[in-house]
Amino acid sequence: MIIDSRENSSLSEEVITCCELAGIDYEKKFIEVGDYTFGDVVIEAKSMADFLASVRNKRIFNQISNMEDNYGKCFVMVYGNISKATEYLNAVKNMNYYQQKQWAEKLRRMVYGAISAIALNTNTTPIWVTSHSEAANIITAMRYNMDKDVDLQKMLPKKVRSDDVRVDILTQITGISLDKANALLEHFGSVYEIAGLEVKDIMVIEGIGKVTASNILDALRSRIEVKY
16 A cells, blocks of 8 residues: 555554555555555545535545546545534634524535435545544455455345246346346346337336347347456
């Protein structure tokens, strides 16, 4: 793991401690983009107060853009709670109690909005935890598990099988429930007939859109292994 040499926070100290305990190699050196990197992963870490400041001046979105230009897997790690980050309002002169409450609520909504905007509108994953210790443990765990092969299919619950093999085949395809599988078979008659259709033909079934219809044809027509 590479830790940005400019990172001299309680978080970076905790990350180093976690790395040493986990037997993970690390080094501190200048990183132009992000605070922590390993492989094709980059993490921009911010205390809640820093995150709020970067949202208000819009710097966080420039940082995300730079990360996505240089790395395949990007994360923003936010640590701390909002109440702690807005305590400075108590010391602001010429601001009464009611105004302080208004601003605290405005900043709270700003945090929620920024995190949801990052999740919905970028290729960067936001992670919010309550302490630098939790953040350090997650960052270290990400590095520890980076090289491990994880077969999620083995972890997912198996679908309940029906008495109809055709239904079982169709329900293994992403987006196809038991009801949709039965509707497809009732309308088209067989899996063979479905495989010969076009996307627009399959979309006549209620609840099946273009993406799901494409998934069906990809699965039924493919000559190579298809995984979902």
